[in-house]
Amino acid sequence: MKKDFLSQLRKPHLLKRMGEKILSYFFFEQWILLISKETKNEPPSWNNFTPLMPPSDRIWADPFIWIHAGNYFIFYEEQLYSTRRGRIGCLTLDKQMNPTNNCIVLERPYHLSYPFIFEYQEQIYMIPETEQNRAVELYRCTHFPDQWEFVKTLIADIKAVDTTLLEAYGRWWLFTNIREGKYSWDTLYLFSADHPLSDQWTPHPCNPIVKDIRSARPAGRVFLHNGKIIRPSQDCSVRYGYAINFNRISVLTESNYAEIRETVLKPPVGRNILATHTWNQSGDLIAIDALIRKLKV
16 A cells, blocks of 8 residues: 555656645735836846736736827736636836726626737727637727727637737738637637628638647737747646747738747746746837746735
8 A cells, every 4th residue: 555655656747736735725826917128139038027916816917018198008807816707907007117007997797808909990999808708709999998898799609718810911810719628728710801890700721720739829919020920829738828939920821821939938947937828019018927926824
């Protein structure tokens, strides 16, 4: 009996689970936001990020930056530990990048996260994650930044997460992960339409365009860098939202798709950062999130 017990202890996965169980008695994990004005290094140094800390009873994650009237606003997911249901918040930053205001801007009776914001025909729109409602939903801003109204369902009867739009080559492209079975981070699907308000999105013939737990799930806005189209994605191979890949989209047509990983942002060694899974940049500001471990008090 003793020999069997000792042999079980030698199994790495069992030791890891035991270690995590022990840590959970003394610590809890919390997603926080970080910002940096260092935009030249690729990727920037973790030392140049300033944390934006939520209260201990909630998490902040999935930051998206929006510049309005010369000011920076960070839209993000807020989730209370007591409810486990996300809602969308917004932080206002002053010229020194210090938070001056914080408010909840969108809340529904189901989980919201990943507030993808974009502008179309001089209107500001948001596509938050609404997987629990089995739909990809579109909202329009009626008073910036705190009033939003439901416009329409873009895609119905779908368990989609982290929907991300891109306008390129005369089309609008919709990247989203679709939950197949237990997990929602290993299959990336692509759709296209003539405009972003369409409810007729054409599935790409290569779907799923990425089937890999290391690079499928979106991690922020697709952006242009040195003439390259870069798609941030999550590496969930170590744990959910462990690291961020920066993938160069090399082929994007209505019949083909290809991407190549160029670089990766991993949690720094020796720091209290366990994971990072969202990257967004606008102007001279970068916003990311990070999972940290905090002592229970």
